[in-house]
Amino acid sequence: MKMRRHKLFLTLCMAGLCLISFLHFLKALSYVTFPRELASLSPNLVSSFFWNNAPVTPQVSPEPGGPEFLRTPLYSHSPLLQPLSPSRASEELHRAEFVLPEDTAEYFVRTKAGGVCFKPGTKMLEKPPVVRPEERSDGAASGRPARKPLSASGTKRRKWVECVCLPGWHGPSCGVPTVVQYSNLPTKDRLAPRETPRRVINAINVNHEFDLLDVRFHELGDVVDTFVVCESNFTAYGEPRPLKFREMLLNGSFDYIRHKVLYVFLDHFPLGGRQDGWIADDYLRTFLTRDGISRLRNLRPDDVFIIDDADEIPARDGVLFLKLYDGWTEPFAFHMRKSLYGFFWKQPGTLEVVSGCTVGMLQAVYASDGIRLRRREYYTMPGFRQYENSTGHILVQWSLGSPLHFAGWHCSWCFTPEGIYFKLVSAQNGDFPRWGDYEDKRDLNYIRELIRTGGWFDGTTQEYPPADPKEQMYAPKYLLKHYERFHYLLENPYRRAEVAG
Template identity: 60%
Template sequence: MGRSHMSVRIRIRRHKVFLLCLLGICVISFLHYYKALHNISLLQELSSSSTHLKTLKMFSGIFWSFTASDFPSQQDLYKHSYLKARTYSNVILPDPPDGKLHERTFVLHDDSTPFFIHTKSGALCFREGTDMAASTSHRRLLQHHKKKNSSKDDTINAGEKVVQCPCRQGWHGPHCGIPTVVYHSNLPSKLKVTPRKVPRRVINAININHEFDLLHARFHELADAVDVFLVCESNFTAYGQSRPLYFRHMILNGTFDYIKHKILYIFLDHFPDGGHADGWIADDYLRTYLTKNGMSRVQGLKADDVFLIDDADEIPARDGILFLKLYDGWTEPVGIHMRKSLYGFYWRQFGTLNILSACTVDMLFKVYKGDGILLRRRTYYSLSGFREYENSSGRILIPWAIGSPIHYAGWHCSWCFKPEGIYYKLISAQNGDFPRWGDYGEKRDIRYIKGLIRTGGWFDGSVPNYPPTDPKEHMYAPKYILDNYKKYQYLLENPYAKEKH
């Protein structure tokens, strides 16, 4: 009887253990499924009225494979990821059959675009900057002038004076290829520059976090001036927390198909030593890795190609970069005067942001040792290779800047996000540049952030008196953003201007 009782107890214990294990597996599966739903932003599908077919599709997507359309939109990213500030595991989309994105190389080729043309009068003119209708009447005047001059020498001299291109507004010089932002710059040799027979190739390097609207604006602004965009993304924020590879997904799901042929994707898969304690180490390392990894994968470089490095919220105007591409005779390094804005283009700050942003590939490697962060600093003259490079080039290296304090040559739109995007920027910021406002709970409050956008105030409580702006003013915002006014209205008009305190 005792033995029978004992065997029953053992069987009951075994059943309990089995049931507990089964329950544990169910809980773990549910949590894994719940996390996956959050990660691909499908909770809305569950909460909305959906058909059984949608639910079936949702389950199959989770347990089998993720397609490009499953990746969350930018709005979903703001709603689920930025607001909740949690760490999500990456939804990995497979690399294309032709190789891993972050291991590809890019081969530079000469740009065969006919930027300049020879007119019938014999002048070499920049197509875009020349008034072709005026050129015809100009040619008639030249022919009349030739008839009046009998001496051959006189005709040549007269021709040298008369055979010039009639320029459209905004373009200057005998070839009509010098844009206003260069004509009014402090470039000493601006009246002596000459068109190149073969354009330089331009390499634009950028780090990206979540500035995707500004990234679209950059690509459209510089599409025909830049030959390759080096875009670096990390699976860590500048603060050292893990983050999904949003940009990688957008490349693979077709978001950037219009410019994909000019993108070289760079993946930073580690956080630098010391970056947690000193945020400036992390901030510098992003640009160092971007340059060194990116340039090592670009093939066919020439010494006089242009290297241009920006932050994601700094967008150079196309005309100034095109000038660097098409002309000889400018010196280096090159800065860019940018219009300064906060939260949106409607809060224009006084003055310009002048950042050293460009140099030749030759200078990048011989002076800056291939490190983009050194270009951003203004200590080039103290670097070991500066004098040697200056002597070998036979030129006096004088820094200059495209544009001027009153002639904008680009846009710096700082903190230009919707409130949820500003929240994410706060928590992603490096552990430096103190006070780090993301460490203060009240500063992360969405209602507080909306108040800052409404007034143009700053996190320290100050409210500067910004000058009034109008979307119709010159250089208000990049053309692509203005052309898509409704889509980017939150950057062009203050969305909270009419709200009361």
Template identity: 60%
Template sequence: MTRCYLPGRTKMRWLKAFILCLLALCVLLLLHHYKVLYHRLMVRELKASGNFKALRFLWTLPTGTHFLETGESHQDQVNMETDWGDQQPDEANGIPRTLPDPEGPSGELHKRSFRLGDDPTPYFVRTKSGASCFREGTKMDSPQLGDRGHEARMGGRKTLHAHQEETKGRSDLGKRPVQCVCRPGWHGPNCGIPTMVQHSNLPTKGRLVPRKVPRRVVNAININHEFDLLHARFHELADVVDLFLVCESNFTAYGGAKPLHFLHLLLNGTYNYVRHKLLYVFLDHFPQGGQQNGWIADDYLRTFLTQNGMSRVKGARPDDVFLIDDADEIPAREGVLFLKLYDGWTEPVSVHMRKSLYGFFWKQPGTLDILSACTVAMLFSVYKGDGISLRRREYYNMPGFRTYENRTGQMLLKWSIGSPVHYAGWHCSWCFRPDGIYYKLVSAQNGDFPRWGDYAEKRDLNYIKKLIQTGGWFDGTVGMYPSTDLKEPMFAPKYILKNFQRYKYLLQNPYF
């Protein structure tokens, strides 16, 4: 008897075979990406343990300065002079227009180098129950921590900088892994993952492990006259950032001459509490074409800051963190500390920042997602040591992108600390008193049009006060702002909230 197959059944079989082939292809692709990610994480763990000598690099910067090899550890730092000596003040305002006498006790600040040393802070503690817990994120009074938890509370010295023994936990399949007891806002088996990372789009959360030796963090900033926000940054980040590169120019972004305000404050002792972590970068020229095209001047500030500043940093390792911000962008401490203490995250890294205008009382919708961090290795291999290239998002089109991926065995997957509802920092735009806004108007670059400083009525202080009062913009529009409360999470940096009277003009609308 001859069997007859209906055409519909034949089509169905072909369709099933096609779907099975597609599923097999997807599985193969997933396995390939998992293999690459796993290899990358193993490379980082080996590199952190100091047993993978093949990953040592010798970085040569354009100026001829060399980074030392990864295996070297340095505790010494630049000895900043305690006596700044006599300055040559400008007769009008007492602010120096030139750098200190090279032969004086201050030395040539803009030519000094800085040697990075390892951070000796005991971030993790080994408990009696065998867990490696992050001190700040762990409930040290929990009964699960035992006697060593008590030692940790009392400042005991039985600590380690290291990671949890995950491999040992995997080998003892019959035993339940020891967990730390986390405080609110902290997550993970070691209680070292902050909420802003836990609720981020990081694709490798399951592979995060604490490092044996913390990375060193270099934070680069250009400064004009954002000095109140600079104090807030230093107090927010000083205990986790190992070096601040602060660049100042004697030219405005428009090309006009200006005094060196930051240098004046540095010399009179204003920043003594953090000067052992400061490296002064002096830009003494205005870029060619910067007056005709203001974006040239704007980009050049970050290029010079990175290339000049990093050429004077000694002892940097390839896996150290480079972080570049504008002066009005302050990343939260917890996110930067995570980058410092953990292996397993991908790069480059951006930060979701709470957006504010004129003060933290005018909260703008959404977040500002700023691409601002990567390793030192990526900075020089992909971005060629140029900070402005990091701020852009076209890293995958850069010539060194594939080479860096292949050499390190990693996939470059950009991710963001925080999310649109979990802030990881603050962007406070035009956050000055009226005279500070006036100064920003007349100093602005010749590229972000309309250039409101060119209009006399926009420079009027009474008009500026009205803008602050209403939250309006120079084009006559008024934004829609949600209600805010000083007590809401991430309203403003902690230092600003603790010094309410000093920063009252940023915390409460002064013209209501």
């Protein structure tokens, strides 16, 4: 009798667990456009409902030249420049707090018929009346009112409810950019404009990538609410270095954006970072995120957090979408156009960089640690189930853009020859072989030849597809607008000299 009771109890427990699992399965199923999954016969369909790394939407099979997933990204480093003067060094930028302001800009307009249209993406807001020439002339000649069409008789002219989208914009409100329209976002049918825009926090570690930093500030300055920029007085190799970015903030070089910059200062080198360079690389992002978030005030859980390397610049339209729309899932990635030495050496495929989520997820799931976000391990974090239950949202990673629609730019080793030299000698002790240890690799003539041919430090050369400066996502707009200043990034300076000779 007692054995029967135990068996009955175990049976009921198993049935209860099965019921709970089935309900959770149905909840997750609601986030997927199921007929589309069946139509594509995706091999991910079953496995995507278990908490692995695969997105729940169909994915193209990996092919040569396809997207790379950034887990231990290339780190860029700083030149050894002159230190700050004592008078400037006394200013404690790294202790200041930053109060996030409300974004009061009007991005949408409501039509008289009740439609909501995104201003930059909408061609026209109401349909103009159609009056035939003969009606206009008849009415004017006879002195009588022009005859109205039968469909409009007795009623007022009907307003045009739907927004007419400009090229590159989609959705009922014309606020969904192409990089989202052609992404693998599984909840496109649930997107809706927000009443109050989110604030966007963009976190970056910087060393000597000051031209790319300037481009980032101009490209994203009107959609990002604060740039959290971390600088250390040590290189990634552990050698002392001056605080050049801090000096530039104080001397007015970035006055146009300083009101949006939160400066983070890392004044120590992590234990073990000299022996294992990835310890130093990881710690930079951890310190950047935790110190920066702790000094932000008026922060909301639904604000957007994006962490980038200095050579990664997300597209403005994608960031603006995250700011203005509800209905997308998290965490999110960006498909970025890959370039080497400059935008003229376009590499095949895209670089898929997981770099963003809401502040709520950053704090509850990743413990405010940016390197955990970059590693895409949310499903191994102890707090992710609790976060799902508290928010009512299933965590589903997705990517803005696609291998055919770039949602940003990744320009690796994009410096002058002197800048590449500084990157070599400051590189971490973990990305082996460490080319900065070889004297011949540090020679400026050797570096110029690499830029000319698109070769790599190991002696190999690649056959890169020709890059057309007129292509849609060749380079950020600010670069193209200031061609003379950034010509060394936009066209191969040594190939040009070769042709001229």
